[in-house]
Amino acid sequence: MAERTPPLPLQLLACVLEEDLDAAIALGLMDYAPSPADAMLDPRFPDLPTRLMQAQSRLRTAWQARERYRQRNARLARRAAERDARRAPPPPDRPAAPALPAAAAAILARAKAKAAGRSDG
Numbered sequence: 001m002a003e004r005t006p007p008l009p010l011q012l013l014a015c016v017l018e019e020d021l022d023a024a025i026a027l028g029l030m031d032y033a034p035s036p037a038d039a040m041l042d043p044r045f046p047d048l049p050t051r052l053m054q055a056q057s058r059l060r061t062a063w064q065a066r067e068r069y070r071q072r073n074a075r076l077a078r079r080a081a082e083r084d085a086r087r088a089p090p091p092p093d094r095p096a097a098p099a100l101p102a103a104a105a106a107i108l109a110r111a112k113a114k115a116a117g118r119s120d121g
Helices: 008-017 021-027 036-040 048-087 102-120
Strands: none
Touching (some): 008 021, 008 048, 021 048
């Protein structure tokens, strides 16, 4: 004879009592909606619906805190990047180009050398 699977609220409660919230979530803890009959499923736990609702609430609170933490880290990283961008020296202008093109500079140098040679003699 096959063993009967306990009703879902009892399975959820077992997971919550064992602090196996991953299993409870996988079973549908966050979708659980209390029913008046749930309180009578196990005489040892007449507060079964309350316990499951509290577990849902704790998880929601933890998830909201995690989201706030992630948003805060993103905000701090963005501010740090903005601050670093303001502190960074401005990009250097284009390197100073020579006053004359290379060919003109060579011609000028030869002319100066020729003129210097004439003034010596």
